[in-house]
Amino acid sequence: MNNNVKTLVNGIIKDNPIFILLLGLCPTLATTSSAINGLSMGLATMFVLIMSNIAISLLKNLIPDKVRIPAYIVIIAAFVTALEMAMNAYVPVLADALGVFLPLIAVNCILLGRAEAFAAKNKVIPSIFDGVGIGLGFAGALTILGIVRELLGTGKIFDFAIFPETFGALLFVLAPGAFIALGYLIVIFNKLQKK
Amino acid sequence: MEYIGIILVAIFVNNIVYSQFLGICPFLGVSRKVDTAIGMGAAVAFVLAIATLVTFFLQKGILEPFNLQYLQTIVFILIIASLVQLIEIILKKAAPALYQALGVFLPLMSTNCLILGTCILVIQKDFSLFPGMIYAISISIGFMLALIIFSGVREQLALTRIPKAMQGMPIAIITAGIIAMAFMGFSGIDQMFK
Numbered sequence: 001m002n003n004n005v006k007t008l009v010n011g012i013i014k015d016n017p018i019f020i021l022l023l024g025l026c027p028t029l030a031t032t033s034s035a036i037n038g039l040s041m042g043l044a045t046m047f048v049l050i051m052s053n054i055a056i057s058l059l060k061n062l063i064p065d066k067v068r069i070p071a072y073i074v075i076i077a078a079f080v081t082a083l084e085m086a087m088n089a090y091v092p093v094l095a096d097a098l099g100v101f102l103p104l105i106a107v108n109c110i111l112l113g114r115a116e117a118f119a120a121k122n123k124v125i126p127s128i129f130d131g132v133g134i135g136l137g138f139a140g141a142l143t144i145l146g147i148v149r150e151l152l153g154t155g156k157i158f159d160f161a162i163f164p165e166t167f168g169a170l171l172f173v174l175a176p177g178a179f180i181a182l183g184y185l186i187v188i189f190n191k192l193q194k195k
Numbered sequence: 196m197e198y199i200g201i202i203l204v205a206i207f208v209n210n211i212v213y214s215q216f217l218g219i220c221p222f223l224g225v226s227r228k229v230d231t232a233i234g235m236g237a238a239v240a241f242v243l244a245i246a247t248l249v250t251f252f253l254q255k256g257i258l259e260p261f262n263l264q265y266l267q268t269i270v271f272i273l274i275i276a277s278l279v280q281l282i283e284i285i286l287k288k289a290a291p292a293l294y295q296a297l298g299v300f301l302p303l304m305s306t307n308c309l310i311l312g313t314c315i316l317v318i319q320k321d322f323s324l325f326p327g328m329i330y331a332i333s334i335s336i337g338f339m340l341a342l343i344i345f346s347g348v349r350e351q352l353a354l355t356r357i358p359k360a361m362q363g364m365p366i367a368i369i370t371a372g373i374i375a376m377a378f379m380g381f382s383g384i385d386q387m388f389k
Contacts (some may be wrong), residue, residue, distance in 0.1 A: 100312055179371045179372030
């Protein structure tokens with residue numbers, strides 16, 4: 001059990017997919033214009049990651065080694081499609097906000113990376129913990145970036161006003177702010193980790 | 196005139212990297228030198244043009260008539276992955292020189308979100324075949340432009356003294372942000388051609 005907790009914590013801190021490994025940056029930059037968008041993208045990716053980790057660790061002995069990558073891609077894409085249909089049915093507003101990045105979860109390098117590096121070598125239970133850990137690390141990073149951008153850009157967090165909107169620098173909601181905010185967050189994360 | 200608008204928007208106003216955030220991984224990964232940036236850009240242009248054509252006919256010819264649109268993601272990914280393999284095999288035999296130049300970059304294409312993203316965008320924006328192809332080709336030109344500008348800046352950055360915590364990726368990402376700010380200056384130029 002101890003090992004599982006370690007896997008989980010590693011996913012959040014030591015192997016943080018955004019701040020340390022710099023994987024899956026496309027959705028990170030594109031969907032964090034507000035905290036709620038960042039959070040929902042993070043949760044959507046986390047769901048697909050956990051499900052695909054479970055499926056791949058269960059099927060790993062049945063999949064021939066030579067075609068494993070295409071097989072993983074199909075498994076991941078199947079869960080993405082299921083998620084896409086569910087979100088379009090129940091939360092169409094959110095599905096619209098995430099736009100093309102919802103189907104693009106399927107080509108997020110984090111998913112294929114974890115399938116190859118962890119789920120293909122481990123049993124189901126550790127794979128679930130790995131999925132939860134990496135997923136939380138990803139969702140956490142996206143939420144933090146979303147909060148920073150929304151606060152600096154509009155003065156709100158989760159639509160809750162902190163300071164008047166006229167003080168906000170709209171730049172942070174727009175494209176350049178995404179790069180700049182992420183760059184400085186990585187700097188801060190690097191500094192904190194060294195201590 | 197309508198086509199000039201599409202081209203300008205795809206290359207400058209909605210630049211695929213600086214404003215659409217697609218293809219960030221290869222953008223940050225292979226932009227240390229101008230030479231590799233050009234190679235990557237050419238490989239993307241080549242694969243993207245073929246992938247857009249194939250997925251367009253697949254969508255209109257098979258998925259839509261049989262009401263299978265929900266299979267779009269799975270089908271497109273598989274088609275693009277196998278297409279990349281196919282291009283690799285054909286190039287190896289038919290054009291060894293081109294294969295030598297693009298070789299290393301080709302396998303990266305199958306999980307490149309720029310390729311899949313553009314194929315989906317062409318369908319979502321409801322382009323017909325010819326404007327769709329123009330759009331896809333302009334996007335790859337925009338990607339190459341973004342890569343070349345960025346790799347030029349990074350070659351200079353490598354010679355500059357930078358605070359320790361910012362070395363490597365952080366400074367590169369912040370630089371990209373500043374270039375993105377410059378690209379925002381293009382917004383609106385497409386209005387002239389409406």
